[in-house]
Amino acid sequence: MTKQNVVVSDVKCGINDMISVVPKGSLFPSTGQKPPKAPDGYVSISRNKFLKKLETGGGARINPWVESMRASSPTHIKSNPSLSSTVHQEDSWILDHPSALNMFEQIMSASKGKQIVMFLDYDGTLSPIVDDPDRAFMSRAMRAAVKAVARYFPTAIVSGRCRDKVYSFVRLAELYYAGSHGMDIKGPAKGPRYSKGNEPVLFQPASEFLPMIDEVYKALVEKIKSIPGAKVEHNRFCVSVHFRCVDEKKWGSLAEQVRAVLKEYPKLRLSQGRKVLEIRPTIKWDKGRALEFLLESLGYANCSNVLPVYIGDDRTDEDAFKVLRDKGLGFGILVSKIPKDTNASYSLQEPSEVMLFLHRLVEWQRPSRGRPRESKIYNTST
Numbered sequence: 022m023t024k025q026n027v028v029v030s031d032v033k034c035g036i037n038d039m040i041s042v043v044p045k046g047s048l049f050p051s052t053g054q055k056p057p058k059a060p061d062g063y064v065s066i067s068r069n070k071f072l073k074k075l076e077t078g079g080g081a082r083i084n085p086w087v088e089s090m091r092a093s094s095p096t097h098i099k100s101n102p103s104l105s106s107t108v109h110q111e112d113s114w115i116l117d118h119p120s121a122l123n124m125f126e127q128i129m130s131a132s133k134g135k136q137i138v139m140f141l142d143y144d145g146t147l148s149p150i151v152d153d154p155d156r157a158f159m160s161r162a163m164r165a166a167v168k169a170v171a172r173y174f175p176t177a178i179v180s181g182r183c184r185d186k187v188y189s190f191v192r193l194a195e196l197y198y199a200g201s202h203g204m205d206i207k208g209p210a211k212g213p214r215y216s217k218g219n220e221p222v223l224f225q226p227a228s229e230f231l232p233m234i235d236e237v238y239k240a241l242v243e244k245i246k247s248i249p250g251a252k253v254e255h256n257r258f259c260v261s262v263h264f265r266c267v268d269e270k271k272w273g274s275l276a277e278q279v280r281a282v283l284k285e286y287p288k289l290r291l292s293q294g295r296k297v298l299e300i301r302p303t304i305k306w307d308k309g310r311a312l313e314f315l316l317e318s319l320g321y322a323n324c325s326n327v328l329p330v331y332i333g334d335d336r337t338d339e340d341a342f343k344v345l346r347d348k349g350l351g352f353g354i355l356v357s358k359i360p361k362d363t364n365a366s367y368s369l370q371e372p373s374e375v376m377l378f379l380h381r382l383v384e385w386q387r388p389s390r391g392r393p394r395e396s397k398i399y400n401t402s403t
């Protein structure tokens with residue numbers, strides 16, 4: 022077990038008297054979901070025990086949330102004995118998830134005769150993590166690298182952010198964008214339509230939740246305004262509550278406020294990212310489903326001649342890594358400096374390494390190198 026997520030839920034399980042244990046990245050399961058057996062990395066708590074804790078009030082009440090918020094904070098991962106920074110453990114993690122740069126040739130050899138499709142997360146992958154979410158700018162060099170990759174391979178940005186916001190950072194009209202954790206997908210605004218037909222791709226599976234999300238956003242802004250450093254971000258089909266700049270002593274109060282709002286909305290669930298609580302509809306849609314949808318739109322549903330490569334740094338990216346792993350398709354690359362429980366196959370340490378990887382991909386594909394192209398070239402001129 023490399024990471025402990027204590028999971029709590031307002032949803033009545035009605036089964037075996039347990040608080041639900043839900044997949045990584047989700048504190049709240051969908052309504053009516055049967056709680057599965059606790060997988061590695063998760064702790065299940067007796068429902069009765071947990072409710073008793075709630076009755077005692079004060080600190081105990083919200084502890085499982087705070088524990089989970091701590092677990093999502095890299096600075097605390099070292100305090101988890103199973104992730105202690107012993108050389109041995111780091112070595113063994115890197116053996117399991119080798120650097121995508123060191124393994125570049127091997128990755129590329131798997132692409133022989135296949136169309137590479139690139140999926141890129143934004144925050145922490147293309148841009149460094151910063152305190153102010155409104156200032157998470159992408160460097161010009163990174164933009165150029167993504168642009169170059171998109172010349173050769175269909176490329177999608179898959180982000181928890183609102184689609185327009187992430188577009189305003191990336192500013193490349195030739196890409197696909199899947200905002201709101203994949204709940205708002207739009208095809209390229211310029212250049213060839215990388216879709217089966219000529220129809221531009223647009224898919225928004227959570228439209229009915231828009232009024233509810235607006236309401237929750239307003240309620241959260243009101244509730245957390247007394248907590249210094251807390252910030253609520255409207256991501257159109259979901260809402261982010263940031264606690265990166267909140268004093269850790271206040272994390273309990275923040276969790277309490279969010280919980281108070283959410284209990285009025287059983288159709289919304291909570292997942293976690295990097296020092297952020299993500300509130301989203303309970304629909305079965307995530308970055309993994311968005312990846313599948315995009316592959317299908319590109320005409321690669323159930324295809325063996327495609328090699329999707331997904332690069333991301335967050336818990337929410339694990340849904341996409343898992344789809345790739347379960348299907349035995351392509352590769353997930355986790356961006357992380359520290360060992361993390363992941364379904365990704367490879368790792369890169371930080372956005373600068375992501376940029377290097379993108380450069381190598383372009384170099385490898387560029388015909389001018391005089392080497393035979395081993396992957397089908399995506400014809401951008403049609």
Ligand SMILES: O=P(O)(O)OC[C@H]1O[C@H](O[C@H]2O[C@H](CO)[C@@H](O)[C@H](O)[C@H]2O)[C@H](O)[C@@H](O)[C@@H]1O
Nearest residue numbers: 143144150151152154157180181261265295297
């Ligand atoms: O899926 P992503 O593109 O990775 O988006 C996930 C969340 O990213 C942003 O928050 C994160 O980055 C911020 C800027 O570096 C940082 O301040 C914050 O602590 C991180 O959690 C974004 O603001 C959220 O809306 C996204 O959901």
